[in-house]
Amino acid sequence: MLNEKLEQAAAILNEQQIDAWLIFVRETSATPDPILDLIVGASVVWPAAFLLSRNGTKAAFVGAIDAAGVQMRTPFPVEAYKTTIKDPLLRLLQQLDPQTIAINYSRDDVMADGLTHGLYLMLCDYLQGTPYLQRLVSSEKIIASLRGRKSAGELKAIRESIAETLDIFDKVTSCLRPGLSEQDVAEVVNQELRKKGLTPAWGADHCPSVFTGPDTAGTHAGPTGRRIEPGHIINMDFGVAKNGYVADLQRTWYVLRPGEKQAPAEVQRGFDVIRQAIEKATAALKPGVAGWVVDAAARDHIVQSGYEEYPHALGHQVGRSAHDGGGLLSPRWDRYKNLSFLPIEQGQVYTIEPRLTVAGHGVVTVEEMVVVTKDGCEFLSTPQLELMCVGG
């Protein structure tokens, strides 16, 4: 996959007319640059530079103690240095004389913001007195395109992660019953992960997230000792990582009360509104549309149906990370910066995850994953079309 993405990167440099892209990192176990996994494939301790030019030149300058390990893993040809990276780096820049040099910083996109401020200052020190200091630009557009446009291999890997994730959701559905705690449900998931030899898509402390009933801890919190009771809405946010690519899905259940054959009308209505919101969003989602337009399609429907708006974006891109950066399906809030305005591109993979609260019961939230096609989008996940009822 590294070579596939590296070729794509060189094409994107040409398309965006950027001469060179410089990835400057150190001690990546402590301060990783999210781009490393996608095109470098190795970790370093000493300061290291990986350079790609639009004519396809690849070069890497890596500390003496890192060189052998890096060369075993990366498609970049590695040159080891002993006391300073400055000399080989300047030598290469003089040789290539790039008019623009993209580096990994971005106010808006965390996945394009892998360069720490101290390393940025160090790079500026090295380039002081050269013409290259004035030629530094942000790589955010390169990275947004590169991460966003999924290759065939990437889509295949994402589909596999989705299949494994839905399989574990099915297992959870068959186990849910009143009396289990959120932590008990999480343990069912963790057992399945161990059986499959897979890891969670994000931090194990809140992957899965499990919420039962009203007044739960809220999104991004870990499962608690709170127990499932009749009348609760249960939801779970979860995904697996497999072969370096992840899924991110949510499903909702209702726990029947004695004598109930189906969910009460207010719970069913909440689920229906979420389904409608997802339909409105996927109808709006196609290349060229700004992300906020898709968010608004779902958000407006929920608000017009009498519910409070969800306090987050409708969706984000997914790839090697659950939050894979680039454009978002987000409202035009300062917190989302420019990411709400980026045009959607073919080949991108988004979540669609509206949410609403049904008073006294809990939170209805369904999260699907879609891939953007030439003129619309297709579900990658098998959508949850019916509210699942537990017990009875």
Place this chain on the structure above:
Amino acid sequence: MLNEKLEQAAAILNEQQIDAWLIFVRETSATPDPILDLIVGASVVWPAAFLLSRNGTKAAFVGAIDAAGVQMRTPFPVEAYKTTIKDPLLRLLQQLDPQTIAINYSRDDVMADGLTHGLYLMLCDYLQGTPYLQRLVSSEKIIASLRGRKSAGELKAIRESIAETLDIFDKVTSCLRPGLSEQDVAEVVNQELRKKGLTPAWGADHCPSVFTGPDTAGTHAGPTGRRIEPGHIINMDFGVAKNGYVADLQRTWYVLRPGEKQAPAEVQRGFDVIRQAIEKATAALKPGVAGWVVDAAARDHIVQSGYEEYPHALGHQVGRSAHDGGGLLSPRWDRYKNLSFLPIEQGQVYTIEPRLTVAGHGVVTVEEMVVVTKDGCEFLSTPQLELMCVGG
């Protein structure tokens, strides 16, 4: 441990006369700030600010979707925001009016360089037109003192990790024999890790690192299919993480050839020179001395004994990370910046890890861990005093 370190941090702010320390982060699973584990204890998705003042004020502004999960884990009082972090952050700064505001960037120390360049620019945008923009300073001295000065709880945790690590080294000693590959030896270690329910101290792809014989892949490389043969020197670099603190140790073995009762003279001499280098280093290591002086004590002895100098630092600090930042026992090379010149402080934990090559046999490298005392240092690891021989 979080509260213990937070109290220490407030004292260090007073000692260094810094009014406030601002930790500004986002999407910490992709771009973590290494300080989070030490004093915050939580991860976030949306931009978040954690502020500590020298009079002990603690505050955290965290996105609405992160707030509940963060509050479950951190000792900071959490205030949730919905659309922008700018307003609550500026309000607090106006209230405290700090004359100096430390932020996490450093040219020299990666553990103090957790702020990305894009986030730095975003912070500057927010502070534009306020007096606070001119009051930003680097937190590198705060972080060097805070990480370096180990509390009693931290030292206890490190001793436990060392004990577990040496236990696994003993297991390896009892298993080594000609014909095993480096990967086979690593699998012995991995089995022990699984039995103990522990994780490696750094990336599993090269923790343990195992090297047998001459012309191996070099430091920081992963174990290969290369097989142990009589006449080889074997060395292994390994440590466990336990309760959030790690060990980092190396041991060396010699594989006897048929008829040999002991290692040949040139191998034994290599080991003796390494032992002497460690003794010279620990004799020089005490509070107030610059790190490079300690490195030079070992390095000079190895060079004067006729070996090539090792291409790395003699030692680094250890704590939550194997490479825990702050001052180093390093040569005055550009690559190590100012870190070779910092005075050693009581309570710091360092590795001592000289290395030399014995032609035709392999690399002799022994890595011990020491804690700096009032007027010297003490071994935390039980030192390897004898070359261990395999087979015979």
